Amino acid sequence: MIQRIQTVFLLVGAIACAAPLVLGTAPLADDAGAWVGMLRIGLFALAALLGVVAIFLFNKREIQSTLVLWAQLAAVLAFLFLLVSGLLYAVDGAGVQSLVSSGATAVATLAPGAGVVLYQLARRAVRADIKLVKSMDRLRD
Secondary structure (H helix, E strand, O other): OOOOHHHHHHHHHHHHHHHHHHHOOOOOOOHHHHHHHHHHHHHHHHHHHHHHHHHOOOOOHHHHHHHHHHHHHHHHHHHHHHHHHHHHHHHHOOOHHHHHHOHHHHHHHHHHHHHHHHHHHHHHHHHHHHHHHHHHHHHHO
16 A cells, blocks of 8 residues: 555645644634635545545545545635635735734645645556556456
């Protein structure tokens, strides 16, 4: 399981998608948009969970590839929600100084973007494994 490069990509991608949950993100400006925060947290948790589950599906490569695609989609949506809510928070002007000065907020904002890229690399590696297994099956026949 560890000797395959997509396992490393999936693990680091899941950690990157979980970074906003651990480090925290910029709070919302008002309670009227609290559902956006809950949706964002749910999407980050889903993206991280799907990445971890995909690691253990190394014998079922087609399902693993599909699961990585869904994890990547959840990470992209969560990243977009994070950027939009961060922009709305900054435009409000209530916490521009805290938004800019916090290094943890910057990491929590940029890490999911790295997670999306890592999930793409993992998906590409899974597809390469699928092709390799098909070519080996063709040679055996």
